[in-house]
Amino acid sequence: MAQDFKGQTLEVEKGFWTIFAGLCKGCGLCVQKCPKKCMSWSDVLGVYGTPSVKINDECIACGICQNFCPDCAITVDKKKEAKH
Amino acid sequence: MAQDFKGQTLEVEKGFWTIFAGLCKGCGLCVQKCPKKCMSWSDVLGVYGTPSVKINDECIACGICQNFCPDCAITVDKKKEAKH
């Protein structure tokens, strides 16, 4: 019966960044913690009708936003570094 | 209305030692603490019908027994030392 959340995934250079607007409460904690200051409010509304978040392509897929989201609304997948 | 307790006073070389049998519960704490081991059970019964305490003349009026009596049943008055 596990619930399915629909994510919106963005590919950036270093990985994939997914926002689950159905989980995002628009608290902005992630935005503050992003080391690249690459996050901002999105037009997609979150679960409480407040804006959810989006990124721009300066994102380095560091995962910090995921780490600090109290609602697990962000998933970041770093691309495996190509082995030379 | 202060209550009067009848004390039995003994004079020893260094001072006066008074036992108030009406206050003595016969616990024996004083006996144990006497540095001269000069205390023992008396025939005079204390407030609970148990023996009260007495001293022999090895008492040096140090006041330790008074100090450790939880019921203030002993009063020790040291004689003032004669000033030469």
Added chain:
Amino acid sequence: MTVQPAMPKCWRVETKPHKFCPGCGHGLVLKALGQAIDELGIQDKVVFGCDIGCSLLSWDFFNMDTVQTHHGRTNPVITGMKRANSDIIGVAYMGDGGGYAIGAQHLVSSATRNERITAILVNNTQYGMTGGQMAPTTMPGQKTETSPYGRDAETTGSPTQGPEMVAAIAPEGAYVARGSVANMKQLKGYIKKALENQMAGNGFSFVEALSLCPTNWRTNAKDTWKFLEEDMYKYFKVGELRVPGPREKEGQ
């Protein structure tokens, strides 16, 4: 492959989004706890007890057996359970009001008795659930609903140093630490050690987590972090206070 939210495995997806406010630190503490439980693989052993306080909102948070108790009484409920069935890994989850005010006798006594439970206390410097009154952890000058002109340390005292208190009285075998949701990895590590300490039967395990309450702090995201990392860090020192060494089994 469709991406799924990176929730700890032991979180109950059906009850998400959870009931905490936007930006609430409870979600972060429970994420750290969930991750620690996942890593230890003990989801089926843990019984989670939540206090009354905003922690009660976690009564259906996990795919783990959960008991919502009374304000301040989670320690005794979990203690009673653990005493009755030592196979259980008991987690008592509470707020600073529940742990340091109304339930202080239970915290202190669980500590001195070295109860084999793991207590996690969320310090958000006030009473979240009831709308932001002063807590034992409220900081000097901090405005709350019952210290509207700022907490006056002279008349109402100083913020409770909880882990320090527990560390001062808990017997050998106890684990005591203070973590912060601003350092999730460390916090998870502390909680994990606290669970392991219980599993090893060593003694009482206590982690205070410095948390966030944007609702009652009336802070935006930026100030929320600032409140924690600037103001709270001044009064509450993050770190481990008691770490039991490897311990000889003395016929426990």
Added chain:
Amino acid sequence: MTVQPAMPKCWRVETKPHKFCPGCGHGLVLKALGQAIDELGIQDKVVFGCDIGCSLLSWDFFNMDTVQTHHGRTNPVITGMKRANSDIIGVAYMGDGGGYAIGAQHLVSSATRNERITAILVNNTQYGMTGGQMAPTTMPGQKTETSPYGRDAETTGSPTQGPEMVAAIAPEGAYVARGSVANMKQLKGYIKKALENQMAGNGFSFVEALSLCPTNWRTNAKDTWKFLEEDMYKYFKVGELRVPGPREKEGQ
């Protein structure tokens, strides 16, 4: 001149001999307290609160206003009184059960709030009034009515270190000490300082007094002293833990 008993002036002669058992340490602690009050000349300012526990037997002990409270609740009653009338010098007198078990939240909170009261706690390592059950202060191996085979530290914990706990959490201005009825002069000195600290408005003042309970220890006089001076001294360290320095009046 007829010799009269050397009772502190503030003792109420009409109610003597008091109600404590033969050899009870409560009598000694109250003697030290009485002497300290006499020396400070504050008999008419003190309100004495006694807990339920053998301390209740002191409800008519002094020629001072006295309130017998509930088990563990003397700290809040005296706190409430002092908050309402700061001219009072409030003394909260309790046992180890009252202070460290059922009333631990009050002790801890009076300490962190730095209540301007003087709490005196009589540690006799068990529950005297109810006939000798285990207390938080019962020592490992000590037999009581509820640890009939000796207290097992592994399952029931270690003796509460009360003054250490209070010292760990009380703010600046608090006075904390542990005395013993085996050193009456020192004990009186600690209590006096604790009263003076209240009078100076510095903060919470707490003295634990190691005491005697021949009735429940089932000891004769010799073993009574031995129990205190050999066994108890092993676990409870006599001395001062917190002594506030001279303090600037910050507009209190």
Added chain:
Amino acid sequence: MGKPIKIVLAGEGGQGVQSVAEILAEAANEKGREALYIPNFGVEQRGGVSVAYLQIGDEAIGAPKFQIGDIVIALSDRAVIRTRKYVGPETVFVYDSGIENIQDELPTNTDKVYAIPAIEVSKKELHPRVFNVIIMGAVLKATGVVAMDDAKKAIEKKLGYKFDKNPELREMNFKAMERGAELVAELL
């Protein structure tokens, strides 16, 4: 005996239904009428549906809550579901036309079910912040419990200090109130 007018307002946490109810109640009170306003509240600080119960009449009000409202206004899907039990045959039920997939959840025991585009109007014409004032206007028009002018005074009293700093805000609020009244007038 004139019965009081019974109003239920419900929305999501941030939608400001409580302020609407409070201002209406205060406006009525100022005019010497009897008003009783009670918010709902639960254990959650945020996130639940927020419901306001409001009664305005000429005599002392009875029970604080009631079974059937004269007008019920729901501003989110959850609010519709939560409040439809207050709808009786005579009830005017108003909901925001922006709520999606709500058709099956609407009350069926009254004919007077109206959708108004309050969210849309607030976003497009004014500002999302005055969404709730539009609703207030709608309630005023639908019930006539308080005169528009008195409601304006009540807003003025509450937010005057803000208006003074930024007079445009006043304009926007009053405009919103009137737009709300218009939206409802079109329907009734």
Added chain:
Amino acid sequence: MGKPIKIVLAGEGGQGVQSVAEILAEAANEKGREALYIPNFGVEQRGGVSVAYLQIGDEAIGAPKFQIGDIVIALSDRAVIRTRKYVGPETVFVYDSGIENIQDELPTNTDKVYAIPAIEVSKKELHPRVFNVIIMGAVLKATGVVAMDDAKKAIEKKLGYKFDKNPELREMNFKAMERGAELVAELL
């Protein structure tokens, strides 16, 4: 219906009245009779008057306490004062003749007020420790609730382990019991 015999025993803390009551009760119980023994207790661990209420009969006993005893025994001045309320016209009241200045405090509503020199006898003839056993003997004789032999068995059961180590103790106890009986027999 045979009424139970009602006994009140009172003395100072250390005088052992509770053991007497307990042994008597156990002796009766051993013989298959019904007994009910209840001690008094208060907040003080030591120092109060110790009162034992004992009823022995052939059927289930009623209330644990009673208003009027068949026999009331008081072993100290405070005990006399505390227990005289249990004395009725038919009550046998026994007190120790060693109690000083008690004359004015003795109950006056019964003729059967007897002093026995139990303390003195115990000190002079036996040992202060068996003072209470003398009392037991007196009760046995005065009430006949239990046969002397059964009481001895009960003592044996309780203190046998001590008697085995020190057979003289047994002798002394049994002797005390008999002396108690004699003391009372002289009076009744």
Added chain:
Amino acid sequence: MPEKPIQGEKRVFVTGNEVVAWAALAAGAEIMYGYPITPQNEIMHYWTRMIPKYGRRFLQTEDELSAGFTTVGGVLAGRRAFTATAGPGNTLMQEPISMAEAMRLPIVVVVQQRGGPSTATVIYSQQEVTLTTLGGNGEGLRVVYSTATHQELFDYTIKSFNTAWKYRFPTFVLGDGYQAKMRESLTFYDPAERGIEMVPTDAYVGRPGMPGVDRPPKHMRNTYNMEEELYEVLQGYLADFAKAAPEIAEHETFDTEDADLVIISHGVVSRACKMAVRDLREQGYKVGYFRPITLRPMPEKELQEVAGKAKQLLVVESAQGQLARLVKEVIYGSTAEMLSLFKPGVGITSEEVIARVKEIKG
């Protein structure tokens, strides 16, 4: 000297919790002790905001045990002291209250009932009637005012201090979450201007003079060594309570004279009942209205009178018969049929009351 909190009369539109805070101020309450619990929190919020101006005090305690015992301490020191609580807090508060009861201490407690048992809801109920009237290990020697309107919340909060200090029984204002959180109009006033004299307080302990010399020391206890001592003390208390009861008891009633059926309710529920009775009368039903304002002591004689006349009594309450039990106790012997509308933990509307009466009347 701080100015009077209320000058003249003032029509206001506020929440019940604000009403209580103002009333306590107006009554000259000097100190509040409290521990947060919904739905009474705002009493503390308003109190703490307002007191600096009027020189009053506040202590936030560690729990309700402490809130109650510190209030006891405040009263012992001679202050007009009060606390407020609800639900599980009220359960805990019974320990200090039982001490106040044993020592006849005039503490004032405002209770804003919420759902029960246990944490239940933070909202509303009338399920703390038994607890508030009879809680603890005693005989319920307390006074309990159950209010129905904000005006009453104001009036009786003031009155509770006077009742407490006059008769020296713990005194309660029993409100509920609805009353706590709702807004309606009422008139604030200064009691003195209305001719209400505040019963003066005095200190139990800490009075001037050297105890044992200038005056006997005050030795207050709640423990007795023998049953008989306690019995004697209680007999005195019970007699005092019985004597005070008719003076204290209050009620509100109408339309009972010719009523077949009288609706009995208390607190906020009585508002629905009042409306229902008016409506039903208009519809030709012979119904009456009775409302005990004091739940302890009950308006005994008046209730008996009503029960003696009516054929049917309908008890309506947001609890499972807690009021009904108290009613039955005092009207025992009457043969009026007892009917009920019990809705533990939820509000009751006049529509429901009307429906119930119509159901009864067929």
Added chain:
Amino acid sequence: MPEKPIQGEKRVFVTGNEVVAWAALAAGAEIMYGYPITPQNEIMHYWTRMIPKYGRRFLQTEDELSAGFTTVGGVLAGRRAFTATAGPGNTLMQEPISMAEAMRLPIVVVVQQRGGPSTATVIYSQQEVTLTTLGGNGEGLRVVYSTATHQELFDYTIKSFNTAWKYRFPTFVLGDGYQAKMRESLTFYDPAERGIEMVPTDAYVGRPGMPGVDRPPKHMRNTYNMEEELYEVLQGYLADFAKAAPEIAEHETFDTEDADLVIISHGVVSRACKMAVRDLREQGYKVGYFRPITLRPMPEKELQEVAGKAKQLLVVESAQGQLARLVKEVIYGSTAEMLSLFKPGVGITSEEVIARVKEIKG
């Protein structure tokens, strides 16, 4: 496997507190949690002495709140768990009991009543009837057995575990200080040998299997966000209680058939009443005897029947009408005259009961 505590039947002569400890052992109680309070202490003393041999457990807690909440924890873990308390401890215990009530947890609590209110005496009373039957912020969804003899103390301590686990309501054995401290004879037995099957216990939490995978997680709560949710839950509980009540209710009665006056009492006081009725009958008085054994639920029908026949009912109790209130509640509508002999905090002898009846009968 430790041996059975009791083999065969055994006549013993012990104190009531010892009886309780043995009965709990015999019933298979696995763990006791407790905090000392006179007059229940010896239950813990005997229990702690005996348990090592039988593999049972004990935890001394920091207070009665903890004793109650740890007992709740023990029951949640699926153990036959109990606690014991008295007086102010019983007052405090109401907080955990209200949680048990809200969550239908079969905790067993032995209460040895002492004088009240407050600390009062450590001795005896019947003043904890209201507290034990109806305490806390709820509706009193509990079972309360009031025992009169040591045999009953044994029987009902065993039974209380079965009632609790069968119906899942907190269950009490209500004794008193006299019963606690007195010695009388009774017969110990192993329940199984008497054909008494112990209702099996099971765990609420910590059962095998991965929650969310093998089984749903157990999520237990006592808090509801809306009034209506609570109301619905309570309706279910109340229905369960009403259904169980006639099965649970017990009483003892004799000589009521032709009685003018029936004496109603409970617990240890009923022993005096029993004697009194026998005596009075011998003297020609037409008196009867009725004793509710369960005070919650009350033996409603049986009491109504008695009240329907007798002209007078005399309620006798060591409290100020706590039993009488419960009686009036269930016999309301009867017109039998209600008389009383209330002696709060002190024992009652058959002589007093007889005197009271003679006074009534003129």
